[in-house]
Amino acid sequence: METIFMAQFMGALYGLLSVIFGAFGAHALKKKLTPELLQSFETGVKYQMYHAIVLLVLGFNLSFDKPLDSAIVNCFIFGTLLFSFSIYALCLGAAKGNKPRFLGPVTPMGGLLLVVGWGLLLYSFIANLI
Template identity: 55%
Template sequence: MMMILIVKLFGAVFGFFGVIFGAFGAHRLKRILPPEVLHSFETGVKYQLIHAVVLLFLGFHFDFIDFTERMIASCMIIGVLLFSFSIYGLCYAKAKRLNLKFLGPITPVGGLLLMSGWGLLIYYIIVG
């Protein structure tokens, strides 16, 4: 099924870029960003990597025929894109002295989607 491939692919891509972004933060950004901004960047990387593993797990264990299974994965994929990548954009803006403040409100929306994905997973486990 296409959804299985999409979820596995997002998991692998998030993992791949999570390692790259983590190394970039540890080696390059460490020299140009203040510690609190670097900490935010590291939070984005951490959430991205955690959800990469979760998406791979879901991709190998769900068939995605069930609506709830599709919603769990969708919330997590979109949540990572909004949460982690808005943080990366804000950190990049700080490093380059750009005004990308419009990204600020996007981060909590991504966080809400991540929480929704986890909440749906809890529901799925209980009601199943």
């Protein structure tokens, strides 16, 4: 699939899911999660929504004529997937008394991809000035 379509599609999908997950966390999980787990769940929702918006903005504004543009979008897509969805799984697993330990390192890897995506975006702005 074309990168511009993926940016727009995943931005819209992540936005939709973050609203659903946010409502689910605020209503269905409020009594099932500890305050710390609920706060972690909400962090996943916030980061997912932030990056949904970024993907939509990039999808409508990047020219996608450079490999760097695709790299930025891919970092945001996969970083959000790994970061937010691993937090959801960890929180839901902990609520059921089952903490999936293999997901522990996934969250920081997703966070690292998000940082790389933001760094590449910053570099793309600076590169245009030089």
